[in-house]
Amino acid sequence: MNLRDLKKYILPFTLMAIIGFLIIAACGGAGGTTEAPESVPVSGDINEIAAARGLTPADVEAAVKTYTPTGMIDEYVMFSSGGHSGQLLVIGMPSMRLLKVVGVFTPEPWQGWGYGAKTTMEVLDEGKVDGEDVLWGDTHHPALSETEGEYDGEWVFINDKANARIAVIDLRDFETKQIVKNPIAVNDHGGTMVTPDTEWIIEGGQYAAPLGWEYASLEDYESEYRGMVTFWKFDRESGRIQYDQSFAMELPPYWQDLCDAGKLVSDGWVFCNSFNTEMATGGVESGNPPFEAGASQRDMDYMHIINFDKAIEVANAGQTEMVADFPVIPMQTAIDEGLLYFAPEPKSPHGVDISPGGEYMVVSGKLDPHVTTYSFEKVQAAIEAGGFETDDYGIPILAFDDVVESQVEVGLGPLHTQFGPDGYAYTSLFLEPAVARWTLGGPYEDLNEDPPWSLVTKTFVHYNVGHIAAAEGDTVSPDGKYLVSLNKWAIDRFKNVGPLLPQNFQLIDIGQPGTTMPLLYDMPIGIGEPHYAQIIKADKLEPWEVYPEIGWNPGTQSPDPNATMTGEERIERDGNNVDIYMTAVRSHFTPEHVEIKQGDHVTWHITNVERAYDATHGFSLPGYNINVSIEPGETASFEFDATHDGVFSYYCSEFCSALHLEMVGYMLVEP
Ligand code: RUQ
Ligand code: CUA
Numbered sequence: 001m002n003l004r005d006l007k008k009y010i011l012p013f014t015l016m017a018i019i020g021f022l023i024i025a026a027c028g029g030a031g032g033t034t035e036a037p038e039s040v041p042v043s044g045d046i047n048e049i050a051a052a053r054g055l056t057p058a059d060v061e062a063a064v065k066t067y068t069p070t071g072m073i074d075e076y077v078m079f080s081s082g083g084h085s086g087q088l089l090v091i092g093m094p095s096m097r098l099l100k101v102v103g104v105f106t107p108e109p110w111q112g113w114g115y116g117a118k119t120t121m122e123v124l125d126e127g128k129v130d131g132e133d134v135l136w137g138d139t140h141h142p143a144l145s146e147t148e149g150e151y152d153g154e155w156v157f158i159n160d161k162a163n164a165r166i167a168v169i170d171l172r173d174f175e176t177k178q179i180v181k182n183p184i185a186v187n188d189h190g191g192t193m194v195t196p197d198t199e200w201i202i203e204g205g206q207y208a209a210p211l212g213w214e215y216a217s218l219e220d221y222e223s224e225y226r227g228m229v230t231f232w233k234f235d236r237e238s239g240r241i242q243y244d245q246s247f248a249m250e251l252p253p254y255w256q257d258l259c260d261a262g263k264l265v266s267d268g269w270v271f272c273n274s275f276n277t278e279m280a281t282g283g284v285e286s287g288n289p290p291f292e293a294g295a296s297q298r299d300m301d302y303m304h305i306i307n308f309d310k311a312i313e314v315a316n317a318g319q320t321e322m323v324a325d326f327p328v329i330p331m332q333t334a335i336d337e338g339l340l341y342f343a344p345e346p347k348s349p350h351g352v353d354i355s356p357g358g359e360y361m362v363v364s365g366k367l368d369p370h371v372t373t374y375s376f377e378k379v380q381a382a383i384e385a386g387g388f389e390t391d392d393y394g395i396p397i398l399a400f401d402d403v404v405e406s407q408v409e410v411g412l413g414p415l416h417t418q419f420g421p422d423g424y425a426y427t428s429l430f431l432e433p434a435v436a437r438w439t440l441g442g443p444y445e446d447l448n449e450d451p452p453w454s455l456v457t458k459t460f461v462h463y464n465v466g467h468i469a470a471a472e473g474d475t476v477s478p479d480g481k482y483l484v485s486l487n488k489w490a491i492d493r494f495k496n497v498g499p500l501l502p503q504n505f506q507l508i509d510i511g512q513p514g515t516t517m518p519l520l521y522d523m524p525i526g527i528g529e530p531h532y533a534q535i536i537k538a539d540k541l542e543p544w545e546v547y548p549e550i551g552w553n554p555g556t557q558s559p560d561p562n563a564t565m566t567g568e569e570r571i572e573r574d575g576n577n578v579d580i581y582m583t584a585v586r587s588h589f590t591p592e593h594v595e596i597k598q599g600d601h602v603t604w605h606i607t608n609v610e611r612a613y614d615a616t617h618g619f620s621l622p623g624y625n626i627n628v629s630i631e632p633g634e635t636a637s638f639e640f641d642a643t644h645d646g647v648f649s650y651y652c653s654e655f656c657s658a659l660h661l662e663m664v665g666y667m668l669v670e671p
Pocket of ligand 2 (some may be wrong): 585586587616617618652653655656660661663
């Protein structure tokens with residue numbers, strides 16, 4: 001490729017970037033950065049305080065809509081990806097208060113996640129990649145479990161894009177219970193999404209590679225590299241993914257991006273968008289077009305349309321091939337059995353979102369100013385009619401005009417779509433940056449007055465929005481009310497804390513129809529980079545206040561055989577093996593002296609015998625990298641070899657009581 005060609009590819013991107021920058025600069029200026037006033041008058045007069053702080057009436061209204069006084073519980077809870085923190089964020093809405101950072105792929109000391117406690121080490125061990133610890137993750141898409149397409153508040157799943165892993169979090173105690181490594185893929189992106197009754201968790205791929213971690217030269221990209229989508233069977237009873245009932249489907253080496261499960265009328269189908277149908281392999285250093293240009297040459301990529309109900313039958317009938325000991329439906333089988341169809345989608349699309357009734361699939365092309373809506377009914381008719389063209393791999397392509405319902409011009413850089421209860425859909429516009437409200441068909445006389453398939457309004461956000469999340473916004477009955485814009489850049493929104501800026505979540509009021517869609521609140525997040533979030537009505541969550549009984553094992557969610565009741569505390573020795581049975585209660589551990597010998601193998605069980613709400617104890621053992629959180633009723637166990645001699649004061653690391661500092665003991669390791 002010569003320089004002129006290269007310019008041809010790069011120019012549109014440079015232009016887009018400049019437009020994006022100008023818009024950011026403009027709205028940064030217009031949106032106004034205001035300096036904090038020096039001080040606030042002591043008067044109790046609201047208007048005086050507002051004037052002194054430079055607050056407009058709209059600011060005061062936003063404050064009143066979001067301020068949540070002490071003791072008032074938030075109406076919604078948002079579960080947000082924590083990005084490469086590898087964790088899951090739990091945030092109350094509309095207050096935008098951070099409630100918890102759930103340890104998932106990354107150790108988290110306060111929760112004792114990954115610092116000795118067996119139940120936590122075992123889960124992190126499941127996440128080993130080829131036998132090696134990978135103690136971080138790039139979490140992208142949380143998915144709340146659903147019953148008949150409604151969030152049920154029981155489980156939440158999240159993917160690790162970097163290493164193609166899926167985690168299962170139990171919402172009875174907000175703890176991670178399982179991590180599954182995808183055996184055929186190096187990384188993923190299109191997960192997690194669930195089917196309407198959470199029987200399956202979907203994990204779509206991203207950057208094509210030989211399936212099963214094999215080597216193949218990039219010269220052989222088209223023949224040896226493959227895309228994939230994996231379907232994990234979830235069992236509510238055990239609360240675990242059933243590895244041996246799960247399967248995958250081989251796909252062409254396009255970059256599958258995000259998936260969504262059909263619902264109601266489209267239940268039983270799965271949809272994934274893709275990009276790089278050009279099959280660009282990069283290599284700018286060798287004079288090839290860079291990936292960003294090479295993967296953006298075609299005007300259309302392919303939405304993948306999967307007959308999932310039929311795929312389950314095909315997998316159950318054993319029409320699979322084993323790749324890395326995992327059953328995969330070969331591409332040819334998918335074609336022969338009518339499991340896989342394509343529909344053209346413009347241009348370098350990002351994500352596909354299914355409307356609440358399941359009748360529409362909504363796709364946005366990052367390089368196209370429209371959202372494109374496909375009709376499930378038309379897709380079915382086109383499949384029925386037959387007579388398709390195919391791609392190079394023989395996969396049938398439905399004609400664009402046969403399956404598209406409508407295209408609405410929403411603005412620059414559209415990405416992700418969420419839904420409201422009133423016929424409105426919302427799409428993030430990365431380049432503007434803004435959130436657009438538009439009408440998903442209609443007319444909806446009783447719900448809104450806007451014409452069908454039209455852009456209604458935009459709210460500018462600060463800045464560069466990726467995903468958006470609306471209250472219950474991807475269920476069969478979205479709530480509306482609130483939408484959060486998960487922004488990639490913050491620029492001038494907060495006090496500068498150095499070149500790495502906080503991530504900015506912005507709360508938007510979508511409770512009023514028409515062009516009213518005000519911004520309410522900014523929430524800086526000190527870890528990053530978050531991607532998707534889901535927002536559930538708070539009263540659907542019914543977590544335990546304390547574990548159901550004293551001596552509870554959170555790993556098995558059942559009584560622990562090593563539970564120790566008050567009065568049963570003891571130290572047992574069998575040769576070099578020492579077993580310690582300890583209790584914790586405000587404000588002491590029993591026993592307080594543990595005398596062992598260097599070289600002993602120590603197994604330590606601690607039961608928190610408290611029944612009081614919030615009476616958590618911590619257990620920190622210096623020198624041995626042990627830190628455990630023991631919530632009321634829990635039995636925690638850990639093991640180590642007493643390699644260093646000396647005197648070790650173990651202590652409670654939660655300020656649990658007035659005499660918390662006295663909640664301590666000595667472990668004496670005699671040389
Ligand atoms: S995505 S880059 Cu969900 Cu927009 Cu991961
Ligand atoms: Cu228990 Cu501090």
